Amino acid sequence: MGCRLASLDWNIVGSMKLKILAAGITLLLFALVVYALGSTSPRADLTYVNPSGIHTLDPSRMSWTQDFRVALNLWEGLTTWDPQTLEPLGASAEFPPMISDGGLTYTFTIRNDARWSNGDGVTAQDFVRGWRRAIEPGSSADYMFLITDRIVGAADYVAWRIEAVTQLSALERLRDGWGIKETHAPAIARLPILAGIINPDGELSQQIEDLSIDWAGVYDDVFTRHVGELDTRFDHVGIEARDPRTLVVRLTTSCPYFLDLLGLPVFLPVHESIDLLRMRPEGAPITAEGLVVYDPQWTKPLYRRNGYPGLITNGAYRLSDWTFKRRVRMAVNPFHRMAEKMHCRTVDMLVYENISAAIMAYEAGRVDFLPAMDVPYDHEIARLSLSGERKDYYLCPVLATYFLNFNCVSDEVNGVANPFVDRRVRKAFALALNKKGIVEQVLRRGDRVAKSFVPPDVISGYTPPSGLDRDVEAARQLLVEAGYPGGEGLPPIELLYTPSDELVSQALARMWEESLGVGIELRSRESKTFAEDKANHRFMVARGNWYADYTDPTTFLDCLRTGNGNNDSGYAGARYDTLLDRAEAEGDTDKRTALLRQAEAIVVEEDFPIVPILHYATPVAIKPYVSGLYTNARLWFPFQSVKVDR
């Protein structure tokens, strides 16, 4: 029919134009097929799926587990982890390092055979470069706290740099004739001094009527002075490359889990070739706003500019190809000390936005490993795994907790009095919950009921407090004591959540309505609005979850410290903070653990700024012919020991 139609059109219109049009469309289609489909390459030894791909391969900017997963195969820190037990092991540095000054100074010796993927030796200076990038404004992101909170002088350096960025941004605007904004407030107090209106003693050095300020000159002065001090200021940070193979790190306080941190992306080394792509406007090492900025293309394997040779890494693998939202291919780093022994020579990370399609591809044998199976029918996957029907489906207990935040800080929420400032109300709502029902009847995906914030049986040497069991009668009594007998007098309770939590939220609402007689208003918000409402305490009850950054209870407990940026409940517990401070200063491991346990007990047995609901279990699928790939509580999968006998 189509042919008939085509021949007919030519006859009717009798025009060359339509023929040209058809030829043009055909040509366009052909060009699109060639360009859009791209080239194919042979299947990798191991293929796995990251549903949404990766956000960045810049170690200093990483925030997501799937990005970490790739980075930890491409780079190697001073330490790494045992893939089964998660105990720290040696990596680029000899292990264990020398620890002195009561646990405050760590001296690492870089291995002789630590090599970059171009054959260069890994040096201590490469670590200094990587760690400095992780805290410099312009190249840093949310995980910089791992360095600033622990290493001597790092927080001061960042504060000094940020102050300069604020001043330079404000001065740049004044120089260009713009007004300054509230974001520049920290700089405003210093502006009269910088401009020479007031001397450092606070005296007026110019007559107000003679006031004429050369903002361009002030800007140049501040900029030049700041650039001149950059390196000398950084010398005060406790990261020192004493010689090419010796790295000395000084900590502010003793940190028993420091070696556990050192495999994380912000602690990875960066090859010196990155300096070829550092933005140097007019030869300065920072931008006009005072930022340290690199050409963001530096993470591409084939990027060539200014002599840059493409991404160089020091892990077991090098990056061979990265096609946006399609594939990351890793190939063995030929200079890695394990290169000869590695069976799995190439690894493909494919992107499947639809996890169901990824599961189908796995079932059809086109994918060997699925590190996540977050699908609406995950309860069925859990059943298959727990019943033993599918031996290649694993349920990994993860170091992560799903909980509810109670707003402890705002007297009013959306114009309504917030009853959760009263500890008794929080406790009543916590005691009324049937967590077992949520885990076993609502979600049914093999998670564990949570009575503590820190998951039990995962962190070696730490046993969390036992928490409280469900007790509806006690909950009702607490409401009576708080002045809300039978829920009378309580305003409608707003429960804030994201659409993915609809089912659980409905169950929670039902439980509270039935057991406490309160009215619940469900408020579902898309993720960004949700995050903003939560961060600004615009909620009464909000769902929360936390995945451990490292294997220590403080990765959870620090979130509830007064003033912590992730303390969404706004909880301010003086006793709790004191116990955490004491734990931080405690050198004895057992005493430290006991103090942390006491602190956690305050949260989950007395004050209830949060109520833990469950500890996640994540389903993972690994083909039986894949060996050497182990599940663990942090879902990190090194591939260097993997063997695939397909």
Added chain:
Amino acid sequence: MRSPILRRLRLGALTVACVYVLTFLMVIALPGNPFQQGQHHIPPEAEMALRAQYDMDNNWVYFWQFLVGALKLDFGPTFTYNDWTCNQVIASSLPVSMLIGLMAVLIAVLIGVPMGVVSAVRRRTWIDVSCLTLVLLGLSLPTFVTGSALLIVFSVYLNLAPIGGWGTIAHLPLPALTLALPFIACVARLTRTGMLDALGSDFVRTAIAKGASKRGVIWKHALPVAILPVVSFLGPAMAQAMTGSFVVEKVFGVPGMGQHFVNAALNRDAGLILSTVLVFATLLVLFNLFVDLVCAMLDPRIAEGV
């Protein structure tokens, strides 16, 4: 015709400019922090530095910088994908969406037009009823249902196509067909309605009276008139096929632009929102102009109005 085309291009540019201003206003009015990634709230110091880096601390500067960049076809960085620019994101995904969209529209024309013609000619027969039923199904079934069904049947059971992903010609037919289904339905309905009108017209009666064959009347006389509404529909349809392919991309794991169109808004990624909207707005304007030109070729009376 050159002058009218220039006039249409000028109007198109004005339309795109209006779209830019409105989108920008919506972007700055949106709640939510574009720099919030992962589970940690970003430290204020890091956020301040990022806002300074991307000129997000001054909306007015950002408005002009983005506009000047866009005029030079440089859409700047994305906040979500630190290592890629908006240009790279578009260059990697737009051809994919164009290919699937074009294929879907071609499939829609190749199946929908004959279906509409047959349905009109065999009006009120079982063929007509069958066609109308298929049209109804095509319009009512959401693409995530049809896509998943096609994926299970052709990829899992029959093993005739790869299960999702992208990279070979074999990855193309299922997403294109899924995306085409609602368009087939629209094209078939428009063709049927157009054909019914045309078959009742004087010029068709005249052709029959002059002894033209039934096939000749249908294909040579009635269809060229009946197809004009279909051609007009194809411009917006092409743009819709490209922007509306989010679900199809998700089901089949196709790395097209629809996902960025949606995810950029969810991530509050101002650069990517503005660049995808501008690209789609420009394409929509150009497709509409292109379709009007084709209509003018088919019917000289329209040329006067273009």
